[in-house]
Amino acid sequence: MNIVLVGAGRMGGEIAIRLADEGHDITVVDSDAERLEQIANTVDAMTLLGNGADYSVLSEAGVADADLLIAVTNEDAVNMLCCLSGKKLGVKNTVARVRTMEYFQQMVFLKDELGLSLVLNPEQAAAAEISRILRFPSAAKVDSFAKGRAEMVEHTVEAGSPLCSLRLDRLRSKHGGILIAVVERGEDVFIPRGDFVLQEGDAIHVVGSPNAISGFFKGIGCYKRSVRDVMLLGGGRISLYLGAYLMGAGIRVKIMERDEQHCETIKEILPKAEVLLGDGTDPKVLVEEGIRSADAFVALTGSDQNNIITSMFAQREGVGKVIVKVNEDAFRIMAGSQKLDSFVLPKNAAAEIVVSYVRAMQHSINTVGIESLHDIAYGKAEVLEFSINGDAPNLGVPIKELDIRRDTLIAAIIRNNQCIIPGGSDTMEKNDTVIAVTTKFGMKGFADIFED
Numbered sequence: 001m002n003i004v005l006v007g008a009g010r011m012g013g014e015i016a017i018r019l020a021d022e023g024h025d026i027t028v029v030d031s032d033a034e035r036l037e038q039i040a041n042t043v044d045a046m047t048l049l050g051n052g053a054d055y056s057v058l059s060e061a062g063v064a065d066a067d068l069l070i071a072v073t074n075e076d077a078v079n080m081l082c083c084l085s086g087k088k089l090g091v092k093n094t095v096a097r098v099r100t101m102e103y104f105q106q107m108v109f110l111k112d113e114l115g116l117s118l119v120l121n122p123e124q125a126a127a128a129e130i131s132r133i134l135r136f137p138s139a140a141k142v143d144s145f146a147k148g149r150a151e152m153v154e155h156t157v158e159a160g161s162p163l164c165s166l167r168l169d170r171l172r173s174k175h176g177g178i179l180i181a182v183v184e185r186g187e188d189v190f191i192p193r194g195d196f197v198l199q200e201g202d203a204i205h206v207v208g209s210p211n212a213i214s215g216f217f218k219g220i221g222c223y224k225r226s227v228r229d230v231m232l233l234g235g236g237r238i239s240l241y242l243g244a245y246l247m248g249a250g251i252r253v254k255i256m257e258r259d260e261q262h263c264e265t266i267k268e269i270l271p272k273a274e275v276l277l278g279d280g281t282d283p284k285v286l287v288e289e290g291i292r293s294a295d296a297f298v299a300l301t302g303s304d305q306n307n308i309i310t311s312m313f314a315q316r317e318g319v320g321k322v323i324v325k326v327n328e329d330a331f332r333i334m335a336g337s338q339k340l341d342s343f344v345l346p347k348n349a350a351a352e353i354v355v356s357y358v359r360a361m362q363h364s365i366n367t368v369g370i371e372s373l374h375d376i377a378y379g380k381a382e383v384l385e386f387s388i389n390g391d392a393p394n395l396g397v398p399i400k401e402l403d404i405r406r407d408t409l410i411a412a413i414i415r416n417n418q419c420i421i422p423g424g425s426d427t428m429e430k431n432d433t434v435i436a437v438t439t440k441f442g443m444k445g446f447a448d449i450f451e452d
Helices: 010-021 033-042 055-060 076-089 101-105 107-114 122-135 168-174 210-219 237-248 260-269 283-288 304-316 329-338 346-361
Strands: 002-006 025-030 046-049 068-071 093-097 118-120 141-145 150-156 178-185 188-190 203-208 229-233 252-257 274-277 296-299 321-325 342-344 370-376 381-387 408-415 418-420 433-438
Touching (some): 002 010, 002 076, 010 346, 025 033, 033 046, 076 093, 093 346, 118 346, 122 321, 122 346, 150 370, 168 178, 203 210, 203 408, 203 433, 229 304, 260 274, 283 304, 304 321, 304 329, 346 370
Parallel strands (some): 025 046, 068 093, 093 118, 252 274
Antiparallel strands (some): 141 150, 381 433, 408 418, 408 433
């Protein structure tokens, strides 16, 4: 596909890398020459220096002949203007990054008026991801499928766990209703078969219904009680979205913010939250404000370093669940040795949404395309959700008789609102939702899970 991407910042760079890796022709537009040079040095893409909201710049970028225009600058108004201009020039599909809460809440109206195909809100996506993790505090990462009827959670096998030395073909008798779909061991990633034996230190990715996963954690002695009190460090957009999610679920929320004027703004937006004025990087302040009694601590400042350091302190003080927001993968990798297991990167969450949308665009309405896509295992595997609403290959055939790719696994089938962990005799049928896990990147439709 021919794609024009306006905005070469952190998020634009990540999206450009993902789309270029999938073989698309990318033109990146930005008014910052240094950013464009970084893109040119790391991504197979054309670059154009200029204001992406300028009609003539968009024309020069070839928007009229593009399949898709994506605007992800730091300014919502610029992104919406880019998409509006792109529509006038003739591009059929547009994606705009919209971060401001007031704009985002009006998107039902603005989306139609501006002709937007997709509205991208990385802060809202990150907040949703964090709220899912807090529902399963025993997990390092949680991805949701089929409107929450199936979940995939990440968990590290610790010393003394009943999972140590367990063959996976014995798992079902011990822990029914779940499936270990992916195992990370050091730098290696496996889609395991029945004879695979788990070891201490393995990061496992478990699929099942929410109730089955809770039962699994209880069964292996790793269940953590539900979160009731959460402390959020930093009062930015992610905190505002997350605070609303958590309080809607009946969870008490403290938000610590060092800017007095912004504290007043938070109180207006989230009147039921406890807003604390103070420097959350000061350990004395954190202790005085009750970090030791919090069930969870979420570091959401604009500094990756501050988020990591305060999270290490929260973990040392006995907080049951600690989540760290970082903007750069390098910091997540460097902090990995500190046993900070839950990291959230807003740019990655947004890039997954864009890649999923682009793949869906490549399919006609008569094929079974991708409903959602999630990266796992540090980007070494993908989880794909397919909704079988029409004709599709190999329906009604027992899975054991299908020629499914060796690098792919059918992890779950959702049928009549029930999550099924499939065995060899199970079949996939029309109106099912199918969750597949693969180390084969670039799948664009349901038929790709089978051997040619």
